[in-house]
Amino acid sequence: MDELTLIGIGTGNPDHLTLQGIAAMRAADLVLIPRKGTTKADLADLRRAICARVLGDDAPIVEFDMPRRDADGDYLDAVDAWHDAIARAWTAAGAQARRVALLIWGDPSLYDSALRIAARLAPAPRLRVVPGITALQALCAAHRIPLNDIGAPVLVTTGRRLRAEGWPPGAGTVAVMLDSGGAYESLYPAGITIWWGAYLGMPQELTLAGPLAELAPRIAQTRAAARARHGWIMDIYLMRRTDPAAKDTP
Incomplete structure (x- = not known):
C-alpha cells in the first residue's frame, strides 16, 4: 500500500458523495469495505x-x-488495542494494491478514528x-436550522461525557455524537430544546424536535424501536438553551 485515501461519504445517501470523492474512488486500485456482523x-x-x-458492478x-x-477494562486502553487491530486488518486487506x-461515514475529521488508525500503519x-x-450538517439540514446562534459558539461532545459531566459550563448550544x-x-x-435525527440522509430517516422535557421519552422509544427493526442505529442530536434563565438543576 503506497497511498491511502480516506473519503468522507456523508451519512448514507450516495448523493452526499462529492465530485472530489468520486474522482478519488476512481483513482484507487482498491476500495476496502469493513464487515461489522450481520x-x-x-x-x-x-x-x-x-x-x-x-465504479460499476x-x-x-x-x-x-x-x-x-x-x-471490559479501561476504555482508553481498549480503544488503543482496537485501533492496533484495525490497522493490521487494513494492512492485510490492502496488501495487494x-x-x-x-x-x-460523515467526515474523517469529526469523531472518526480513521486518521488515528492510519497513523499506526507501517510502513506509512x-x-x-x-x-x-x-452528521451535524445533515442534522441541521433535516431540521432546517442553523447550527449556531448569532455570533455564538457550539460545543461538540459525546454521550459518554454528557452523561458523566452534565451540561458543559457556559455552553448555549451542544451537539452530541456517539451516544x-x-x-x-x-x-x-x-429551558432546553432538542433536535434529534437518526439514519440521516437515508430512506429510513427519523427526526424529532421540541422541548427536551416533552421529547426525551419519545426519542428513547423511537430510538429503541428503530434499533430493534434495523439491528443498528446512527443518531445525533443538537440541544440549545432557549431559556437563558433556566438552571442545570431544579
Missing part, C-alpha cells in the same frame, strides 16, 4: 451500493471483518483525505 450488514451494503454507482472491492473492541481507498503510506458531509442511548435524560430539561 446486524450491521446494511452499512456494508450501502458502501457496496456507492461503489457500484461510481465490477468495482475493485476487498471486504474484511472489522475487529471488535473489548468492552498500491492505491487504496476507505469510505468513511502517503495519506490523502477527501472531506465529506458531516449509546439516552445521555440527554441525565440533564435537568428545563
